[in-house]
Amino acid sequence: MAMSLVNSTTSGTTRHTQTTDLYGGLDDTPASGLDREALLAHLGRKVLHGSRGRDFASAYLTTKNGTRAPRMYRVDSKALGKCEYVQLTNKQYASVLVVDIDLPGDAGGHPINLPEQVKQKFSQLIAHYLGPAWVGINPVNGKCQAIWLIDPVYADASGQSRAMTLLAAATHDLGQWLGHDSHFSHRFSRSPFYTGDSPTAYRWYRQHHRVYRLGDLLAGVRAMTGQESYAKPRQQFSSGRELINAVKARREEAERFKALSKDVEAELAGQLDQYDPELIQGVRVLWIREGRAARDETAFRHALKTGHRLRQAGQRMTDAAIIDAYEHAYTVAQEVGADGRTPELPPMKDRQTMARRVRGYVTTSKGEAYGSSATGRATSAERKALATMGRRGGKKAAERWKDPNSDYATDLRTKLQGANERRAVTGRVTARQIANFFDDTFIQTGEYPSIPQAMNELGVSRPTVSRALKTAGIQLPRGRKKKQ
Structure with missing residues (x-):
């Protein structure tokens, strides 16, 4: 059923029946004094830095020492209501996220006057329970600002912290999707506490009192807009013993490939290949048993041999050259020793990793053992847990805590x-x-x-x-x- 705007006159006043399409899902009820008190309680501030107009230089005063200090206003004072601009956040603390949307709409100062693009996106946010808690609308040009209530985030004196970085990322993603003003400083914004009679003052509408966890808000926005969201690596092992066994298995595999590398280095590859009757299309195939070839070891060995040849010839060991050699050897081993197996060539990402390891081994004879690109690599947290479980790691941790006053x-x-x-x-x-x-x-x-x-x-x-x-x-x- 099509939605339309219905006007009805009661006691000389005109009321508008709100619809999702026309209002973008926003509530058109102006914010009350109780709403503003609730916002102040969430901010958790006793004073706020305000400015009565766009001349922000007047928002600072000169101290006796000649330094500049912000002009602060008590949150319960009438003077704050005369400030058309206010700083809701600072470098060390933020409990709200503010986005300045720079797309012009129509004059009027109501949600219906917002541009259609903005209303559609507000509607999507609200449908995913990610809508702003406050929306302020310019009655002259239909531009707006949106405020989300978040769990407070903190930073040190320099303003740097992981939480503040996350806040910047969430603000950027939300703002970019909504069409924000890229030059908005995120310091002074329009004040939802303004009670003056300026004709250009924003009209504010409180939507809800929900407080978002910043990480959940960012993840929700990225999921809604189809962006990739960072996911913290999860523990892959159910116990410390399982982790130790997995690391031991990888170490044995790395030692096996290192032994192959030493054999290749001892072969003097280029001079003897032409006289070797066991080569098949230039590849020495390794066998697990008669009729079943060791495809991965054969391909890795041939890639190493190619790397040595390129270095001896003074040519660059590019990823493409090493990967081509690996693929060629794998195909040969598959042809002569598949033993009923289907090809299981590793994905390109793993082949690129293999090429980097081959280069590392060829360029330095004292490098670390380069293992295969097997899946299930231990995360940083797992490596730390493995080190702590070891005898040396436990001794070091005990030594650090031996002196409680260190x-x-x-x-x-x-x-x-x-x-x-x-x-x-x-x-x-x-x-x-x-x-x-x-x-x-x-x-x-x-x-x-x-x-x-x-x-x-x-x-x-x-x-x-x-x-x-x-x-x-x-x-x-x-x-x-x-x-x-």
């Missing part, structure tokens, strides 16, 4: 203390959000929401909700609700 132990305890403090602050912020949700719902409806409703709205567990209610002194009515 620089190593002190540094790790300091990092742990900082992480615990940040977790404690995050817990307090979450508790305030939960209490605000219950109080806000009670003010609007006269009844407290249920705990499952709070869990679904805020994405927290039942014990977290119970602890927050106990801390805030909120007592829910006991017993079941009466049926209407």
Whole structure:
């Protein structure tokens, strides 16, 4: 059924029936004072750096020492409401993600005035539960800004941390997909707390109170837009013993190929090949038993021989030349010794890895043993676990912790203390959000929401909700609700 805009007049006012197509799935209800209080509670800031206009130089003051300092405003002051611009984040802390969308729409300041492209993309985000928590719209040209509430991220004095890098990646991916302003500095943005009468001030609409985990938000956006998302390598072994056995097997395979390499080096390849009656199309085929060829070992050996020949001739050992030799030898071994097996040539990525290893062995006689390109390579975490399980690794770890007052132990305890403090602050912020949700719902409806409703709205567990209610002194009515 086609959707249309329906106008109805009641008591001299015009109301618009909202539709998903016309509004992009956005709520057209202006943000209230309670909505702004909830946003301030999530920001967790007592003061904010604001600017009354686009002259951002006036947002700084000169101290007695002659240095420049930001002009800060208390979040509960009327002066903040006069600031049309505000910094919701800084270098060391961010609890929101802001995207400035630079595509012009129509004048009016409502979701219906946004450009069609932006409305369609907002609709897709909302359908995947990734929609923004706040949307501000320019009443003059239809441009907008969107705000997502995220778990707070932190950085040191330099502003560098993995969390901030993840925030930059999420902001870039969301902004690029929505058509952001590439010159937006992500410092001063339009203030959702502005209460003045400027005709160009953004009109703000609160959509929800959901708080996203930054990694989940980025993964969701990339999955929706079809981008590749980084996935942390998962542990491939069920136990430490299985890991040790796998590493031993790879080491034995590497030693076997190293022995082949030494044989090739001792052959003086180019001079004797023409007199060798055992060669088949220039390839010495190795046999597992009569009629069954060792295809991988044959191909690897021939690739090594080709690498030595190229080096002796003063020619470049390119990937293409080594891979061609490998493929040729593998094909010959398959033809004369398949023994009913189908060809199982490794994928091109593994063949390129093999070519790099051949070059490494040929160019240096004291290099490491270069094994096969078998699948199931141990991850960094697995290698560390393997080293720690060893006798030498265990002794080294015990030596580091022997002196509890050493620089190593002190540094790790300091990092742990900082992480615990940040977790404690995050817990307090979450508790305030939960209490605000219950109080806000009670003010609007006269009844407290249920705990499952709070869990679904805020994405927290039942014990977290119970602890927050106990801390805030909120007592829910006991017993079941009466049926209407």
